[in-house]
Amino acid sequence: MVTVISLGGSIVAPDGVDEAFLKDFTALVRDLLAQDEKRRFIFVVGGGSPARVWQKAYRNIVPGGADEQADWIGIMATRLNAQLVRAIMGEWCSQDVVTDPTQVGPLTGKVMVASGWKPGFSSDYDAVLLAERFQADAVINLSNIEQVYTDDPKKNPDAKPIDKITWDEFRAIVGDDWTPGKNVPFDPVASRHAAKIGLKVICAAGRDLPNLRKILAGEEFKGTTIIA
Template identity: 35%
Template structure:
Protein backbone atom coordinates (compact mmCIF):
# COMPACT_ATOMS: atom_id res chain seq x y z
CA UNK A 1 0.00 0.00 0.00
CA UNK A 2 1.00 3.63 -0.37
CA UNK A 3 1.83 5.62 2.75
CA UNK A 4 2.51 9.36 2.76
CA UNK A 5 5.08 10.74 5.18
CA UNK A 6 4.83 14.41 6.04
CA UNK A 7 8.25 15.18 7.49
CA UNK A 8 8.55 18.50 9.26
CA UNK A 9 11.51 20.67 8.42
CA UNK A 10 12.45 20.84 12.10
CA UNK A 11 12.87 17.06 12.01
CA UNK A 12 15.25 17.29 9.07
CA UNK A 13 17.16 20.31 10.42
CA UNK A 14 16.34 20.43 14.16
CA UNK A 15 19.15 22.61 15.52
CA UNK A 16 20.57 24.59 12.66
CA UNK A 17 22.10 21.67 10.79
CA UNK A 18 20.80 18.49 9.15
CA UNK A 19 20.17 15.57 11.50
CA UNK A 20 22.19 12.95 9.66
CA UNK A 21 21.34 10.20 12.16
CA UNK A 22 17.60 10.77 11.70
CA UNK A 23 17.88 10.93 7.91
CA UNK A 24 19.80 7.65 7.81
CA UNK A 25 17.40 5.96 10.24
CA UNK A 26 14.41 7.18 8.23
CA UNK A 27 15.93 5.86 5.01
CA UNK A 28 16.55 2.42 6.54
CA UNK A 29 13.01 2.31 7.95
CA UNK A 30 11.62 3.00 4.49
CA UNK A 31 13.95 0.48 2.89
CA UNK A 32 12.80 -2.40 5.09
CA UNK A 33 9.09 -1.57 4.79
CA UNK A 34 7.02 -3.38 2.17
CA UNK A 35 4.99 -0.23 1.58
CA UNK A 36 5.50 2.37 -1.12
CA UNK A 37 5.86 6.00 -0.09
CA UNK A 38 5.14 9.56 -1.00
CA UNK A 39 7.21 11.96 1.10
CA UNK A 40 6.36 15.62 1.59
CA UNK A 41 9.03 17.72 3.29
CA UNK A 42 8.38 20.87 5.30
CA UNK A 43 10.64 23.86 5.74
CA UNK A 44 10.81 24.14 9.52
CA UNK A 45 12.84 26.82 11.28
CA UNK A 46 14.76 27.68 8.13
CA UNK A 47 11.55 28.44 6.25
CA UNK A 48 10.19 30.48 9.16
CA UNK A 49 13.41 32.48 9.40
CA UNK A 50 13.49 33.31 5.71
CA UNK A 51 9.78 34.12 5.56
CA UNK A 52 10.09 36.46 8.55
CA UNK A 53 13.12 38.18 7.04
CA UNK A 54 11.28 38.66 3.76
CA UNK A 55 8.41 40.35 5.57
CA UNK A 56 10.80 42.65 7.42
CA UNK A 57 12.29 43.62 4.08
CA UNK A 58 8.86 44.58 2.80
CA UNK A 59 7.85 41.44 0.93
CA UNK A 60 4.20 40.43 0.83
CA UNK A 61 2.80 37.08 1.85
CA UNK A 62 3.10 35.65 -1.67
CA UNK A 63 6.84 36.37 -1.70
CA UNK A 64 7.26 35.04 1.84
CA UNK A 65 5.47 31.84 0.81
CA UNK A 66 7.68 31.45 -2.26
CA UNK A 67 10.86 31.78 -0.20
CA UNK A 68 9.57 29.26 2.34
CA UNK A 69 8.79 26.80 -0.47
CA UNK A 70 12.42 26.96 -1.61
CA UNK A 71 13.48 25.75 1.85
CA UNK A 72 11.11 22.79 1.67
CA UNK A 73 12.58 21.70 -1.64
CA UNK A 74 16.11 21.87 -0.29
CA UNK A 75 15.01 19.63 2.56
CA UNK A 76 13.42 17.27 0.04
CA UNK A 77 16.75 16.99 -1.75
CA UNK A 78 18.42 15.98 1.52
CA UNK A 79 15.81 13.29 2.12
CA UNK A 80 16.25 12.06 -1.44
CA UNK A 81 20.02 11.88 -0.95
CA UNK A 82 19.57 9.83 2.23
CA UNK A 83 17.25 7.40 0.46
CA UNK A 84 19.54 7.00 -2.54
CA UNK A 85 22.51 6.51 -0.21
CA UNK A 86 20.65 3.67 1.51
CA UNK A 87 19.92 1.98 -1.81
CA UNK A 88 16.20 2.79 -1.82
CA UNK A 89 14.36 2.89 -5.14
CA UNK A 90 13.58 6.62 -5.05
CA UNK A 91 12.52 8.76 -8.02
CA UNK A 92 15.52 11.05 -8.47
CA UNK A 93 13.76 14.38 -8.88
CA UNK A 94 11.98 16.54 -6.33
CA UNK A 95 8.44 16.75 -7.65
CA UNK A 96 6.49 20.01 -7.57
CA UNK A 97 3.12 18.89 -8.96
CA UNK A 98 0.71 16.25 -7.71
CA UNK A 99 -0.31 15.12 -11.18
CA UNK A 100 3.34 14.59 -12.06
CA UNK A 101 3.72 12.39 -8.96
CA UNK A 102 1.23 9.74 -10.09
CA UNK A 103 3.40 7.96 -12.66
CA UNK A 104 6.62 7.94 -10.60
CA UNK A 105 4.64 6.75 -7.56
CA UNK A 106 3.51 3.71 -9.58
CA UNK A 107 6.99 2.98 -10.88
CA UNK A 108 9.16 3.67 -7.82
CA UNK A 109 9.11 2.74 -4.14
CA UNK A 110 9.40 6.40 -3.11
CA UNK A 111 8.62 9.83 -4.53
CA UNK A 112 9.66 13.03 -2.75
CA UNK A 113 8.13 16.49 -2.84
CA UNK A 114 8.59 19.86 -1.17
CA UNK A 115 6.04 22.66 -1.10
CA UNK A 116 4.01 23.42 -4.20
CA UNK A 117 2.35 26.82 -4.50
CA UNK A 118 2.13 29.96 -2.33
CA UNK A 119 -0.79 29.92 0.06
CA UNK A 120 -0.75 26.14 0.51
CA UNK A 121 1.04 24.70 3.54
CA UNK A 122 3.05 21.51 3.42
CA UNK A 123 0.42 19.98 5.73
CA UNK A 124 -2.14 20.44 2.97
CA UNK A 125 0.38 19.41 0.32
CA UNK A 126 0.90 16.09 2.11
CA UNK A 127 -2.82 15.30 2.10
CA UNK A 128 -3.19 16.28 -1.55
CA UNK A 129 -0.27 14.00 -2.36
CA UNK A 130 -2.01 11.18 -0.48
CA UNK A 131 -5.19 11.77 -2.47
CA UNK A 132 -3.27 11.92 -5.75
CA UNK A 133 -1.46 8.61 -5.29
CA UNK A 134 -4.26 6.82 -3.46
CA UNK A 135 -2.64 6.58 -0.02
CA UNK A 136 -4.99 5.77 2.86
CA UNK A 137 -2.43 6.32 5.61
CA UNK A 138 -0.53 9.52 6.38
CA UNK A 139 2.19 9.83 9.02
CA UNK A 140 3.04 13.33 10.25
CA UNK A 141 6.58 13.33 11.65
CA UNK A 142 7.52 16.43 13.61
CA UNK A 143 9.29 17.61 16.77
CA UNK A 144 6.11 17.02 18.81
CA UNK A 145 5.26 13.45 19.80
CA UNK A 146 1.46 13.68 19.49
CA UNK A 147 -1.49 16.04 19.21
CA UNK A 148 -2.13 18.12 22.34
CA UNK A 149 -4.82 20.63 23.24
CA UNK A 150 -2.07 23.27 23.63
CA UNK A 151 1.67 23.48 23.03
CA UNK A 152 3.27 20.97 25.46
CA UNK A 153 6.57 22.85 25.22
CA UNK A 154 4.89 25.89 26.78
CA UNK A 155 2.20 24.20 28.87
CA UNK A 156 3.31 21.20 30.97
CA UNK A 157 -0.36 20.45 31.68
CA UNK A 158 -1.31 20.15 28.00
CA UNK A 159 -3.65 17.24 27.32
CA UNK A 160 -2.36 14.56 24.97
CA UNK A 161 -4.73 12.78 22.60
CA UNK A 162 -4.12 9.13 21.77
CA UNK A 163 -7.09 8.87 19.42
CA UNK A 164 -9.15 11.57 17.76
CA UNK A 165 -12.01 11.85 15.31
CA UNK A 166 -11.58 14.10 12.28
CA UNK A 167 -13.96 16.72 13.69
CA UNK A 168 -11.93 16.96 16.89
CA UNK A 169 -8.75 17.69 14.96
CA UNK A 170 -10.58 20.26 12.82
CA UNK A 171 -11.72 22.02 15.98
CA UNK A 172 -8.19 22.14 17.35
CA UNK A 173 -6.78 23.46 14.08
CA UNK A 174 -9.42 26.20 13.99
CA UNK A 175 -7.93 27.76 17.11
CA UNK A 176 -4.37 28.03 15.77
CA UNK A 177 -4.38 28.25 11.96
CA UNK A 178 -3.04 31.69 10.93
CA UNK A 179 -2.57 30.96 7.20
CA UNK A 180 0.87 32.58 7.07
CA UNK A 181 4.10 31.07 5.74
CA UNK A 182 6.33 29.83 8.53
CA UNK A 183 3.75 29.93 11.31
CA UNK A 184 3.76 26.80 13.41
CA UNK A 185 0.70 24.69 14.25
CA UNK A 186 0.10 20.96 14.42
CA UNK A 187 -1.92 20.59 11.19
CA UNK A 188 -3.68 23.36 9.32
CA UNK A 189 -7.42 23.63 8.85
CA UNK A 190 -7.52 22.79 5.15
CA UNK A 191 -5.35 19.71 5.68
CA UNK A 192 -7.67 18.56 8.46
CA UNK A 193 -10.73 18.94 6.25
CA UNK A 194 -9.04 17.07 3.41
CA UNK A 195 -8.12 14.03 5.52
CA UNK A 196 -11.72 14.01 6.75
CA UNK A 197 -13.24 14.09 3.28
CA UNK A 198 -11.04 11.23 2.05
CA UNK A 199 -11.03 9.34 5.37
CA UNK A 200 -7.24 9.17 5.42
CA UNK A 201 -5.96 7.57 8.63
CA UNK A 202 -3.47 10.08 10.02
CA UNK A 203 -0.76 9.49 12.62
CA UNK A 204 1.20 12.11 14.55
CA UNK A 205 4.59 11.04 15.93
CA UNK A 206 7.99 12.51 16.82
CA UNK A 207 11.14 12.11 14.73
CA UNK A 208 12.97 11.49 18.01
CA UNK A 209 11.02 8.26 18.56
CA UNK A 210 11.80 6.05 15.59
CA UNK A 211 9.95 3.08 17.06
CA UNK A 212 6.77 5.17 16.95
CA UNK A 213 7.54 6.26 13.39
CA UNK A 214 8.02 2.65 12.30
CA UNK A 215 4.83 1.48 14.01
CA UNK A 216 2.81 4.35 12.56
CA UNK A 217 4.03 3.52 9.06
CA UNK A 218 2.85 -0.06 9.49
CA UNK A 219 -0.44 0.92 11.14
CA UNK A 220 0.59 -0.57 14.48
CA UNK A 221 0.07 0.81 17.99
CA UNK A 222 2.37 3.67 19.00
CA UNK A 223 2.65 6.45 21.59
CA UNK A 224 1.54 9.28 19.33
CA UNK A 225 -1.93 10.22 18.07
CA UNK A 226 -4.14 8.44 15.54
CA UNK A 227 -6.89 10.38 13.77
CA UNK A 228 -9.53 8.28 12.03
CA UNK A 229 -13.27 7.74 11.63
Protein backbone atom coordinates in the same frame (compact mmCIF):
# COMPACT_ATOMS: atom_id res chain seq x y z
CA MET B 1 0.97 -0.62 -0.63
CA VAL B 2 1.80 3.09 -0.62
CA THR B 3 2.68 4.84 2.63
CA VAL B 4 2.65 8.64 2.64
CA ILE B 5 4.83 10.35 5.23
CA SER B 6 4.75 14.08 5.82
CA LEU B 7 8.35 14.52 6.95
CA GLY B 8 8.46 17.69 8.97
CA GLY B 9 11.23 20.15 8.28
CA SER B 10 11.59 20.45 12.07
CA ILE B 11 13.21 17.01 12.13
CA VAL B 12 15.07 17.17 8.81
CA ALA B 13 16.62 20.59 9.40
CA PRO B 14 15.81 21.84 12.91
CA ASP B 15 18.94 24.00 13.06
CA GLY B 16 21.04 22.92 10.15
CA VAL B 17 20.70 19.44 8.68
CA ASP B 18 20.20 16.63 11.20
CA GLU B 19 22.54 14.16 9.53
CA ALA B 20 22.25 11.51 12.24
CA PHE B 21 18.45 11.42 11.94
CA LEU B 22 18.53 11.25 8.14
CA LYS B 23 21.04 8.38 8.22
CA ASP B 24 18.92 6.41 10.67
CA PHE B 25 15.62 7.24 8.96
CA THR B 26 16.78 6.23 5.49
CA ALA B 27 18.37 3.07 6.91
CA LEU B 28 14.98 2.13 8.37
CA VAL B 29 13.27 2.82 5.05
CA ARG B 30 15.79 0.72 3.13
CA ASP B 31 15.32 -2.13 5.60
CA LEU B 32 11.54 -2.04 5.23
CA LEU B 33 11.75 -1.93 1.43
CA ALA B 34 14.10 -4.90 1.42
CA GLN B 35 11.70 -6.88 3.61
CA ASP B 36 8.59 -6.19 1.50
CA GLU B 37 8.82 -6.09 -2.29
CA LYS B 38 5.37 -4.49 -2.60
CA ARG B 39 5.96 -1.61 -0.18
CA ARG B 40 6.26 1.93 -1.57
CA PHE B 41 6.87 5.24 0.19
CA ILE B 42 6.05 8.85 -0.61
CA PHE B 43 7.88 11.44 1.50
CA VAL B 44 6.65 15.03 1.50
CA VAL B 45 9.38 17.16 3.05
CA GLY B 46 8.87 20.40 4.98
CA GLY B 47 11.01 23.51 5.19
CA GLY B 48 12.23 23.52 8.79
CA SER B 49 14.75 26.06 10.06
CA PRO B 50 15.77 27.39 6.62
CA ALA B 51 12.14 28.35 5.94
CA ARG B 52 11.69 30.11 9.28
CA VAL B 53 15.03 31.93 9.18
CA TRP B 54 14.62 33.20 5.61
CA GLN B 55 10.98 34.14 6.19
CA LYS B 56 11.96 36.08 9.31
CA ALA B 57 14.65 37.91 7.36
CA TYR B 58 12.08 38.89 4.74
CA ARG B 59 9.66 40.14 7.42
CA ASN B 60 12.43 42.13 9.10
CA ILE B 61 13.60 43.76 5.88
CA VAL B 62 10.10 44.30 4.48
CA PRO B 63 7.73 44.95 7.41
CA GLY B 64 4.21 44.05 6.36
CA GLY B 65 5.53 42.09 3.40
CA ALA B 66 3.20 39.89 1.38
CA ASP B 67 2.25 36.47 2.77
CA GLU B 68 2.59 35.07 -0.75
CA GLN B 69 6.27 36.03 -0.89
CA ALA B 70 6.88 34.54 2.56
CA ASP B 71 5.18 31.34 1.42
CA TRP B 72 7.38 31.13 -1.68
CA ILE B 73 10.48 31.48 0.50
CA GLY B 74 9.25 28.59 2.65
CA ILE B 75 8.46 26.51 -0.44
CA MET B 76 12.00 26.93 -1.74
CA ALA B 77 13.29 25.64 1.61
CA THR B 78 11.10 22.54 1.26
CA ARG B 79 12.57 21.93 -2.18
CA LEU B 80 16.12 22.12 -0.84
CA ASN B 81 15.31 19.62 1.92
CA ALA B 82 13.41 17.36 -0.47
CA GLN B 83 16.30 17.29 -2.93
CA LEU B 84 18.59 16.23 -0.09
CA VAL B 85 16.26 13.39 0.94
CA ARG B 86 15.93 12.25 -2.68
CA ALA B 87 19.70 12.21 -3.13
CA ILE B 88 20.17 10.21 0.07
CA MET B 89 17.62 7.60 -1.07
CA GLY B 90 19.73 7.03 -4.18
CA GLU B 91 18.63 4.15 -6.39
CA TRP B 92 15.36 3.70 -4.48
CA CYS B 93 14.08 7.04 -5.84
CA SER B 94 14.19 7.18 -9.64
CA GLN B 95 11.97 10.26 -10.11
CA ASP B 96 12.66 13.96 -9.76
CA VAL B 97 11.31 15.75 -6.70
CA VAL B 98 7.57 16.32 -7.15
CA THR B 99 6.73 20.02 -6.91
CA ASP B 100 3.10 19.83 -8.05
CA PRO B 101 1.01 16.98 -6.60
CA THR B 102 -1.74 17.56 -9.16
CA GLN B 103 0.63 16.86 -12.08
CA VAL B 104 2.35 13.71 -10.92
CA GLY B 105 2.65 10.54 -12.95
CA PRO B 106 2.82 6.97 -11.67
CA LEU B 107 5.22 5.99 -8.91
CA THR B 108 8.01 4.35 -10.91
CA GLY B 109 10.49 3.62 -8.14
CA LYS B 110 10.07 2.42 -4.57
CA VAL B 111 10.28 5.93 -3.16
CA MET B 112 8.83 9.26 -4.32
CA VAL B 113 9.94 12.51 -2.72
CA ALA B 114 7.84 15.69 -2.88
CA SER B 115 8.25 19.25 -1.68
CA GLY B 116 5.98 22.25 -1.18
CA TRP B 117 3.84 23.31 -4.13
CA LYS B 118 2.48 26.85 -4.04
CA PRO B 119 1.41 29.57 -1.57
CA GLY B 120 -1.67 29.22 0.61
CA PHE B 121 -0.83 26.10 2.64
CA SER B 122 2.04 23.96 3.90
CA SER B 123 3.53 20.76 2.54
CA ASP B 124 0.99 18.85 4.70
CA TYR B 125 -1.63 19.67 2.07
CA ASP B 126 0.58 18.20 -0.65
CA ALA B 127 0.82 15.03 1.42
CA VAL B 128 -2.98 14.79 1.61
CA LEU B 129 -3.32 15.29 -2.15
CA LEU B 130 -0.71 12.61 -2.85
CA ALA B 131 -2.41 10.20 -0.43
CA GLU B 132 -5.65 10.82 -2.33
CA ARG B 133 -3.94 10.37 -5.70
CA PHE B 134 -2.24 7.09 -4.74
CA GLN B 135 -5.12 5.77 -2.59
CA ALA B 136 -3.15 5.59 0.66
CA ASP B 137 -5.34 4.99 3.68
CA ALA B 138 -3.42 7.42 5.91
CA VAL B 139 -0.78 10.12 6.14
CA ILE B 140 1.85 9.67 8.83
CA ASN B 141 2.77 13.17 10.00
CA LEU B 142 6.22 13.15 11.60
CA SER B 143 7.37 16.24 13.48
CA ASN B 144 9.11 17.32 16.67
CA ILE B 145 6.06 16.62 18.87
CA GLU B 146 4.96 13.22 20.16
CA GLN B 147 1.22 13.92 20.22
CA VAL B 148 -1.42 16.54 19.68
CA TYR B 149 -2.39 18.31 22.90
CA THR B 150 -5.58 20.00 24.02
CA ASP B 151 -3.58 23.25 24.16
CA ASP B 152 0.01 24.41 23.74
CA PRO B 153 1.84 22.51 26.51
CA LYS B 154 4.62 25.14 26.51
CA LYS B 155 2.10 27.78 27.53
CA ASN B 156 -0.48 25.75 29.41
CA PRO B 157 0.78 23.20 31.98
CA ASP B 158 -2.71 21.69 32.13
CA ALA B 159 -2.68 20.73 28.43
CA LYS B 160 -3.37 17.03 27.94
CA PRO B 161 -2.05 14.68 25.23
CA ILE B 162 -4.67 13.23 22.88
CA ASP B 163 -4.56 9.63 21.60
CA LYS B 164 -7.49 9.87 19.18
CA ILE B 165 -9.51 12.82 17.92
CA THR B 166 -12.07 13.53 15.19
CA TRP B 167 -11.44 16.01 12.41
CA ASP B 168 -14.14 18.31 13.76
CA GLU B 169 -12.46 18.36 17.17
CA PHE B 170 -8.99 18.78 15.70
CA ARG B 171 -10.02 21.63 13.41
CA ALA B 172 -11.54 23.42 16.39
CA ILE B 173 -8.02 23.44 17.87
CA VAL B 174 -5.99 24.50 14.80
CA GLY B 175 -8.55 26.77 13.13
CA ASP B 176 -9.20 27.23 9.42
CA ASP B 177 -6.71 29.88 8.36
CA TRP B 178 -3.16 29.45 7.10
CA THR B 179 -0.36 31.97 7.56
CA PRO B 180 3.24 31.34 6.39
CA GLY B 181 5.24 29.55 9.07
CA LYS B 182 2.17 28.75 11.17
CA ASN B 183 3.16 26.29 13.89
CA VAL B 184 0.37 23.71 14.26
CA PRO B 185 0.47 19.88 14.36
CA PHE B 186 -1.20 19.69 10.92
CA ASP B 187 -1.95 22.48 8.45
CA PRO B 188 -5.57 23.80 8.63
CA VAL B 189 -5.95 23.67 4.83
CA ALA B 190 -4.67 20.10 4.75
CA SER B 191 -6.97 19.25 7.65
CA ARG B 192 -10.01 20.57 5.82
CA HIS B 193 -9.32 18.42 2.75
CA ALA B 194 -8.38 15.35 4.79
CA ALA B 195 -11.67 15.65 6.67
CA LYS B 196 -13.56 16.02 3.38
CA ILE B 197 -12.13 12.81 1.89
CA GLY B 198 -12.17 10.85 5.17
CA LEU B 199 -8.40 10.43 5.34
CA LYS B 200 -6.76 9.26 8.54
CA VAL B 201 -3.72 11.17 9.79
CA ILE B 202 -1.31 9.92 12.45
CA CYS B 203 0.81 12.55 14.24
CA ALA B 204 3.93 11.22 15.94
CA ALA B 205 7.49 12.10 16.94
CA GLY B 206 9.68 11.80 13.88
CA ARG B 207 12.90 10.96 15.68
CA ASP B 208 11.37 8.02 17.54
CA LEU B 209 12.15 5.48 14.84
CA PRO B 210 11.21 2.38 16.91
CA ASN B 211 7.79 4.01 17.32
CA LEU B 212 7.61 4.69 13.57
CA ARG B 213 8.37 1.04 12.91
CA LYS B 214 5.42 0.12 15.15
CA ILE B 215 3.13 2.50 13.23
CA LEU B 216 4.17 0.95 9.93
CA ALA B 217 3.68 -2.57 11.32
CA GLY B 218 0.17 -1.75 12.57
CA GLU B 219 1.21 -2.22 16.20
CA GLU B 220 0.35 -0.09 19.24
CA PHE B 221 2.24 3.19 19.10
CA LYS B 222 2.56 6.58 20.77
CA GLY B 223 0.94 9.41 18.84
CA THR B 224 -2.38 10.96 17.90
CA THR B 225 -4.76 9.48 15.35
CA ILE B 226 -7.10 11.93 13.62
CA ILE B 227 -10.13 10.32 12.02
CA ALA B 228 -13.43 11.31 10.44
